[in-house]
Amino acid sequence: MCQATPDLRTVSFDKSALAVQVGPNTKATLWANYNNAGDSRVYNSSGYYQLLDFPCSTSSVQVASSRVVIYSMRGWIKNAQTNQPFAASDLSSVAISFTGNGQTYNAIIIAQNSTYSIQLSAGTYTRNATLTNYVPSGSSITVSANTDETNADNSVLFSVIFQGWRSVLSWNTKQDLDAYTKLPNGEIVYYKNKISKDKSVTLDVDNRDGSGPETTTFNFNTSSIVGNYNFYVNSYSQLPLNASLAKVTVYHGSLEVVELQIPSNVAGALYWNVFAINVAAGGVQTYSQVNQYKAAMN
Numbered sequence: 001m002c003q004a005t006p007d008l009r010t011v012s013f014d015k016s017a018l019a020v021q022v023g024p025n026t027k028a029t030l031w032a033n034y035n036n037a038g039d040s041r042v043y044n045s046s047g048y049y050q051l052l053d054f055p056c057s058t059s060s061v062q063v064a065s066s067r068v069v070i071y072s073m074r075g076w077i078k079n080a081q082t083n084q085p086f087a088a089s090d091l092s093s094v095a096i097s098f099t100g101n102g103q104t105y106n107a108i109i110i111a112q113n114s115t116y117s118i119q120l121s122a123g124t125y126t127r128n129a130t131l132t133n134y135v136p137s138g139s140s141i142t143v144s145a146n147t148d149e150t151n152a153d154n155s156v157l158f159s160v161i162f163q164g165w166r167s168v169l170s171w172n173t174k175q176d177l178d179a180y181t182k183l184p185n186g187e188i189v190y191y192k193n194k195i196s197k198d199k200s201v202t203l204d205v206d207n208r209d210g211s212g213p214e215t216t217t218f219n220f221n222t223s224s225i226v227g228n229y230n231f232y233v234n235s236y237s238q239l240p241l242n243a244s245l246a247k248v249t250v251y252h253g254s255l256e257v258v259e260l261q262i263p264s265n266v267a268g269a270l271y272w273n274v275f276a277i278n279v280a281a282g283g284v285q286t287y288s289q290v291n292q293y294k295a296a297m298n
Helices: none
Strands: 041-044 047-053 062-068 070-079 095-100 103-106 108-110 115-121 123-130 137-143 156-160 165-170 177-182 201-203 214-218 227-235 247-252 255-261 271-279 285-294
Touching: 095 115, 103 115, 115 123, 123 156, 137 156, 165 177, 165 271, 177 201, 177 214, 247 271, 255 271, 255 285
Parallel strands: 070 156
Antiparallel strands: 041 047, 047 062, 070 115, 095 103, 095 123, 108 115, 123 137, 165 214, 165 247, 177 227, 201 214, 227 271, 247 255, 271 285
16 A cells, blocks of 8 residues: 555544544545545545545545545436437447546436436536447536536437437427428428438427427438429428527538528418438539528418
């Protein structure tokens, strides 16, 4: 065992956790068996004590006497396309960590509930999350209280890695909007026909509660129908589209191509022809922005 002997202030640790006490002005080293080598904290019934370092190995830890408040955090692990939690079977490779205060802390994954949990001291952390076949998720999050899944900021959203195109429709009112895609052969993919017959266009979710998102994916190949695939936004509630503050974000693969918002001065239009993707022979694809406002789809 190494002989690091830092100065420690007066502190009493829970004996079931550490079985040791330190008196005033006493130089000592506190050791504990530590089963989670990827973390850097010790918990006990008296509170939370932050570690100085790992002077010998990851199976022994040196504890400082500074006590800090910790908070519990829980959050959903969701599919960004559907805004729904993943099935437990999809989360075997998920990893979520928080970096802050000079340390990286690993969250506990509760796959059966599609959630994660972690305990952190107050501060701002960088949250990093990875899941096989999905775009890595990174964000900044501030911890200042106990929070659970009801806090939307706690959710980790993964977007699947696409080789094709994807459009995400969202809006800021309770108005009911719908995503429509008209194929070159006249078939329309919408809430009553969510997958085209050739499987090239899919409406992943139809949101009826307002604000979206509604996500449409385009998976073209060499056998896809040649011609223009026109994407529309429709006001199902028959209210003017300009009142909805509708927004469409277009992605190619994992890269954002463009974000378009309907102008507030468009009056009377119930259909917004946002963009078109032309598929040529051999599956070659060309994106073009249309941005036209119509009373009917044609």
